[in-house]
Amino acid sequence: MRDLAPEIHRQRLVIEGVPRQPVVASQITSYLQELTGVLQMQPLMVPVTHSSPKFGWAGWIHWETSGAHFYAWDVPKLFFSVDIYTCKPFVAQDAVDFTAKTFEASIVEFKEF
Secondary structure, three states, X not given: OOOOOOOOOOEEEEEEEEOOOOOOHHHHHHHHHHHHHHXXXXXXXXXXXXXXXXXXXXXXXXXXOEEEEEEEEOOOOXXXXXXXXXXXXXXXXXXXXXXXXXXOOOEEEEEEO
16 A cells, blocks of 8 residues: 555554453443553544444544544453554554553454554
8 A cells, every 4th residue: 555645643453352241331441541641642532432333332532643443242252452543653562561451351462554
């Protein structure tokens, strides 16, 4: 993929894993608030969450330099997926370690691009 805006820093990180137990709205809100501090981002709003009867929980936080989405499933299995996109550099491993610890994940995979 050709970089159409090399003068604009963009960093993306996807973290996926298997939590120890089902994830609920309050955990998503806390996670996104604390992730903001871990990555030293500036929040523009409090996190929002929403539940879909078919697909589970989702949450989002808007940062000055973009934001993060969180998705959690109970069925067909316990699973979460986090998408972080920013125009400010951050240490990806800090986000991965914080996420794994927060959800006591038995398995975590991630990809930065």
